[in-house]
Amino acid sequence: MKKIITIFISAYSLLSASAQNADEILSRVEKNMSSDNRIFESSMIIHGIRNDRTITSKTYSVGDKRSFTEYLSPAREQGTKMLKLENQLWIYSPSTDRTIQISGHMLRQSVMGSDLSYEDMMDDRKISEVYSAEIAGSEIVDGRSTWILSLTAKVNNVAYYSRKMWIDKERFVPLQEELYARSGQLLKRTTLSDVRLVESRWFPMKIKYKDLLKQGGGTEFIITSVKFNQSIPDYIFTKAALKQ
Amino acid sequence: MIKFLLKGLLRDKSRSRLPVLVVTIGVTLTVLMHAYITGFMGDIIEINARFSYGHLKVMTRGYADNMRQSPNDLALLNVSSLIDDLKEQYPGTEWSPRIQFAGLVDIPDENGETRSQGPAAAMGLELLAQGSAEIKRMNFVKSLVRGQMPSKQNEVLLSDEFSRKLGVNPGDRITFISSTMNGSMSITNFVLAGTVSMGHEALDKGTLIADIQDARNALDMEDSAGEILGFLKGGFYIDEVARSEAEKFNSASSVNTDGFTPVMKTLSEQGTMGTYVNMTKLWSFYISLVFIIAMSLVLWNAGLLGGLRRYGEFGIRLAMGEEKGHIYSTLIYESIMIGLAGSLIGTFFGLLFAWLIQKYGIDISGLMRGSSMMLPTVIRARISPVDFYLGFIPGLASTVIGTMLSGIGIYKRQTAKLFKELEA
Numbered sequence: 060m061k062k063i064i065t066i067f068i069s070a071y072s073l074l075s076a077s078a079q080n081a082d083e084i085l086s087r088v089e090k091n092m093s094s095d096n097r098i099f100e101s102s103m104i105i106h107g108i109r110n111d112r113t114i115t116s117k118t119y120s121v122g123d124k125r126s127f128t129e130y131l132s133p134a135r136e137q138g139t140k141m142l143k144l145e146n147q148l149w150i151y152s153p154s155t156d157r158t159i160q161i162s163g164h165m166l167r168q169s170v171m172g173s174d175l176s177y178e179d180m181m182d183d184r185k186i187s188e189v190y191s192a193e194i195a196g197s198e199i200v201d202g203r204s205t206w207i208l209s210l211t212a213k214v215n216n217v218a219y220y221s222r223k224m225w226i227d228k229e230r231f232v233p234l235q236e237e238l239y240a241r242s243g244q245l246l247k248r249t250t251l252s253d254v255r256l257v258e259s260r261w262f263p264m265k266i267k268y269k270d271l272l273k274q275g276g277g278t279e280f281i282i283t284s285v286k287f288n289q290s291i292p293d294y295i296f297t298k299a300a301l302k303q
Numbered sequence: 304m305i306k307f308l309l310k311g312l313l314r315d316k317s318r319s320r321l322p323v324l325v326v327t328i329g330v331t332l333t334v335l336m337h338a339y340i341t342g343f344m345g346d347i348i349e350i351n352a353r354f355s356y357g358h359l360k361v362m363t364r365g366y367a368d369n370m371r372q373s374p375n376d377l378a379l380l381n382v383s384s385l386i387d388d389l390k391e392q393y394p395g396t397e398w399s400p401r402i403q404f405a406g407l408v409d410i411p412d413e414n415g416e417t418r419s420q421g422p423a424a425a426m427g428l429e430l431l432a433q434g435s436a437e438i439k440r441m442n443f444v445k446s447l448v449r450g451q452m453p454s455k456q457n458e459v460l461l462s463d464e465f466s467r468k469l470g471v472n473p474g475d476r477i478t479f480i481s482s483t484m485n486g487s488m489s490i491t492n493f494v495l496a497g498t499v500s501m502g503h504e505a506l507d508k509g510t511l512i513a514d515i516q517d518a519r520n521a522l523d524m525e526d527s528a529g530e531i532l533g534f535l536k537g538g539f540y541i542d543e544v545a546r547s548e549a550e551k552f553n554s555a556s557s558v559n560t561d562g563f564t565p566v567m568k569t570l571s572e573q574g575t576m577g578t579y580v581n582m583t584k585l586w587s588f589y590i591s592l593v594f595i596i597a598m599s600l601v602l603w604n605a606g607l608l609g610g611l612r613r614y615g616e617f618g619i620r621l622a623m624g625e626e627k628g629h630i631y632s633t634l635i636y637e638s639i640m641i642g643l644a645g646s647l648i649g650t651f652f653g654l655l656f657a658w659l660i661q662k663y664g665i666d667i668s669g670l671m672r673g674s675s676m677m678l679p680t681v682i683r684a685r686i687s688p689v690d691f692y693l694g695f696i697p698g699l700a701s702t703v704i705g706t707m708l709s710g711i712g713i714y715k716r717q718t719a720k721l722f723k724e725l726e727a
Binding site: 105135136152155173 | 409483488523
């Protein structure tokens with residue numbers, strides 16, 4: 060009997076330790092990936108079923124509540140702007156001079172034909188606020204040793220019920236991610252690479268998204284420049300700024 | 304002898320007027336009913352052809368596999384040259400490019416903010432192209448409720464019911480939000496030129512009609528189209544002709560198996576239309592058959608009665624020494640004359656009434672309210688070559704057979720008993 064109790068207590072403490080470790084790992088990942096604010100320029104290369112398209116943009120974001128993106132090229136998308144405030148999203152189209160709020164089922168549409176949806180863009184909450192994490196094992200990814208974290212949603216308003224993340228054991232940056240529906244179906248796969256030390260944090264400069272329900276070769280999101288903790292004027296995050 | 308019999312028939316009205324009248328009515332009803340059934344069944348096919356399926360449809364293989372979703376990312380490219388090729392290869396068919404798409408119609412207020420919004424099924428087709436048959440084919444001019452037809456780029460039509468729901472009037476600016484063929488969000492401003500009521504609940508709920516060039520600009524589909532619809536020259540769908548054209552086209556493109564290869568589908572190969580086309584053929588046949596049999600029985604009976612009514616006359620003729628065979632043959636000749644006359648007059652009137660219904664139609668829009676199926680609101684008959692001879696089956700054949708049966712009694716009469724019969 061004593062033996063059984065000892066085994067049970069040991070197993071319980073091991074599990075608790077593992078949960079604690081998973082939370083710690085997530086916290087260190089968030090330190091790398093989140094910031095008070097940031098300004099970055101990016102190139103989004105969409106590998107469609109017929110052709111590849113490159114869309115460049117500049118994004119300003121403050122925390123996880125406010126962000127503003129202006130599309131710079133190609134000509135058809137140039138001047139299109141997107142504003143996210145809390146859980147609301149507006150898009151401004153210069154050719155029509157209209158600002159449209161994206162809501163409901165439109166949030167599930169793809170952003171500029173990429174493998175990212177508006178819903179993906181909107182959900183900038185910290186992972187630890189939305190998911191409970193567990194270490195599911197470890198694996199070598201691209202020659203780097205990683206923890207495999209298994210994440211399950213602890214809130215209802217989440218686009219993906221569960222996730223699997225491969226976290227670099229040394230740099231605490233995700234290198235791979237799989238997003239699942241409540242049914243267990245794999246919906247999206249993300250690969251993060253070109254990890255660089257930017258302002259004393261490790262940050263992936265290239266992210267490849269693949270929507271598994273969509274045809275095509277996926278979307279590469281390449282950050283061409285990133286600056287953290289900048290001073291961003293408040294007027295940028297207003298609807299008036301969309302028309303400027 | 305024929306002249307003699309004809310004179311007899313004309314002089315004795317009781318032998319000609321009523322039988323000819325009965326045959327005429329029967330044949331008129333048969334011809335009219337057949338043309339009406341053919342027209343009604345064909346109308347449902349034609350209305351579906353005009354709005355969605357065409358008699359033939361060219362699209363990419365990938366698009367054809369997911370046709371119900373109208374996947375414009377798999378649209379046909381270089382459509383102008385493809386249409387030129389089609390016109391050259393199939394000169395008997397009219398070809399029209401179309402783009403089916405969906406989106407949100409957003410009505411701005413004076414500050415540019417959303418005042419009202421509603422989902423719409425949209426169609427891009429040749430509205431402004433010179434010599435385009437699409438406006439006539441879709442009956443837009445007659446369907447116009449308010450405003451006018453688009454006369455320049457960026458002008459669109461909305462279904463009237465939908466426009467009233469959105470609170471928008473001709474001349475107002477509307478914004479259409481959709482996806483380009485690459486999947487980007489597309490936001491386009493249009494001017495509402497007019498509103499239409501197409502008489503189909505499914506279409507009147509929320510439809511936007513734009514010129515194909517405007518649809519191309521909005522959806523980033525330069526020289527592209529989701530589908531190219533083909534319409535056979537006669538204006539009616541003929542399955543055999545359509546199938547042979549599609550086979551010819553597909554055998555040429557069967558070497559290439561990728562998803563972007565153009566393929567041609569007949570109307571009966573799309574959606575549930577195949578079942579409907581087969582059902583139409585069967586129904587038309589069975590309904591016509593039942594009616595022909597019913598009319599044949601009536602006219603057969605009329606022939607029988609005509610023969611029996613003249614029982615006394617045949618007795619006298621036999622008593623006077625006329626051969627039984629002669630009486631029988633004159634009876635048949637007379638019935639042929641009555642059948643011919645009745646069938647000719649009946650076919651004439653049947654075709655006349657059928658033509659009137661074909662031209663003017665019968666408005667049943669009141670019965671169609673609430674229907675989500677694409678059914679015609681005006682029923683029209685359709686005169687086909689069969690209608691020119693169909694009436695002769697009950698009109699001539701049944702009358703003659705009826706007479707032949709009743710005439711058999713002549714051979715059972717015995718000369719010795721004739722005077723007894725006549726005395727009675």
